[in-house]
Amino acid sequence: MKEGIYIDDENDSRGATKFGISLRFLKGLDIKEGDINDDNKISEEDIKDLDEEKAKLENLTFKADQVRIQARAELQ
Secondary structure, three states: OOOOEEOOOOOOOOOOOEEEEHHHHHHHHHHHHOOOOOOOOHHHHHHHHHHHHHHHHHHHHHHHHHHHHHHHHHHO
């Protein structure tokens, strides 16, 4: 799978995903940080509007990786 493609798989509990950033992850952030398109809500549109520069600028990729690492550690 190519990174950066918008995916919304109904079998994926994380919801819509792009650049490894999921809708579920964005909804766990503060509105100011998770609202990518500044429409005062966190929705699939924020995932669609996410570009690689914004993901890196907001440090979202790093934060999402940290959440995944923590979740794996808790499973062990």
